[in-house]
Amino acid sequence: MSPSVLICDDSNMARKQVLKSLPEQWKTSVQTATNGAEALTILRDNSVEVLFLDLTMPGIDGIGVLQGIQKLKLDCSVFVISADIQPEMQAKVKALGAKEFIRKPVKADTLINHLQQHGLL
Amino acid sequence: MLDFESLTSSVSTEKLTLNESVFEQINKQIANQLNTGIMVLDSEFNIVVWNRFLQIHTDKVSVDILGKSIFHAFPELPERWLIRKLASVLQLNTPTFCSWEQRHHLFELPHTRPITTDSEFMAQNCTFLPIEDDSQQKFICILIEDVTDVCHYQSQLQKTLDELATMSRIDGLTQIYNRRHWQESLKQEFAKAHRHDKKLSLIMLDLDYFKLLNDNYGHQCGDMVLIEVSALISALLRVEDIFGRYGGEEFAIVLPETNLMGAIELAERICRKVAATSLVYNNERLEVTISLGVAQLSSYESSYEALITHADSALYQAKAKGRNQVCSAKCDETSILD
């Protein structure tokens, strides 16, 4: 049984990289968003269980999405996948409720490890 | 001709690998033939490798160098600055550079060029490269390139360019500013005075009976007089005053931040000094005098040319009133000497 997954990143290639790294059985129930506003809309209207979120996006960025999720009190496991890997940023996203911070470019085994650690696999 | 077969230990379908010992020999020979210093430091900044170039160009021996801190081996190095630079190589794993244009040299190595240069030391371009050994320990490789020639020729070129620039500003005979440059300077001072509401005065001066002097004593005498009088006047001026040759026997002085009173006082001093100084030509004593016109920048002058005109007409007045005197643009009184 695969959970509903949302991948949010403004880069097509980055979305493909995440998709490629997902476990096979998850690949069928994946939605995508190209910016923060789109992601929040999808999150609000659907029950998304796992979110893979980029930080540097134009408009509402990753931080904005995390804040939105907190405000809407959505039940969603967020994994931030980002190019901005500074320790302060990592701490910030964790403080805003993200389960993990994963640095780009994402690798399949790293992703799967994290999912296992958080009991999603 | 190299026997390629013996150099390669295996010929696989994918790539050739050079025999290890050949590689080592080539490296050793290159490292020691290069006209560049090679030094390797460990992460504590101790010297672990140095090549023949350095051995030759420093008066030091390996036993005093290898294993020692670079700062003990070369006490002339700016320690704090260099530590920061070396740290950046280790921490960021990126190269950094120091060119002779920023610091002439880091290591005090006497240069060996067959030319006399401005410095006894070799001018250097240094490159700092991050390297790792087989066990992934970090080191810094310093390349020291001798660029004494480049540095020397570059500064020669610059000196020549500077001379050229100066020549185009200076009057050949008297060595004071030529008219073009003097006028440019006046233009700038004028603009400055307007912008910052500062005072500005101008003295136009002229040698009295100069044509007569030339006719009686010849042009060489005339030239001598021009040179001497210029020197006399220069000595009485402040650093900020701008003195130039305006015409054949006409000179001009720009006096920044000076009012009319100050300018007149200076003009009178100059007038007295020239009159009091005897010049000698062919064993004959010459008495030379000058006339001076003074004007101060006021709201009437809308351009620097207008200021020149006012000073000039004051000069004309001084001539008309008998020469060897100073007249100012608002001339009610003249100062008559003797």
Place this chain on the structure above:
Amino acid sequence: MNKFHLTEDQQDCLQELINVAMGQASDQLARYLDTFVYLKVPSIESVDAKELLQSLSQQKNTMAIVSQGFFGYEGIRGEALLAYQEEDSGRISDLLGYEPGELSKDEQLIDISSILTTTFLNVFATQIDNQMSYNAPKLLPSVQNSLSEHLQQMTFNWDLALKVNINYQVTDYSFNCNMILLIPETAIVNIKNVLDRILAEF
């Protein structure tokens, strides 16, 4: 980006590679400066020689420009220009951790430019399985004529340039600099090959 004739996929791929390189470079920079670097999405545009000169000469404030050549395998090479506004260049020695007066103004600019350029290009190179070497950075005279002379005298013919607008904002300091990568057409062909190789993995 049409002048490069990059497909949309190639553009997207390149932008992503640059984002990742920026992220890691900023992190390295932040650790080295012992501060936090605010990262914005770098925008990329292609410009031709005339446009570049025009836009640089239209800058109202005096600018300082540091240029550094880079070269990697597979013909991927070029020159990186880092352009600063005059007012930003004053605070850099402090930022770099030197005592005031320990470093001349020129040296400060050159040092930080080298750090920005090499950390960024190193990471970028790693992502495309390449490795970069660098020339010593040079501070160009800020007069306009000298800049165009320099651009004309470059050893390769470049017609196109990739302008990556990077805004570095460091806590307590904020300075702007634009990185302009001048890449000859032959190198662009090679870059496209690399991008295609990466895209083929998906």
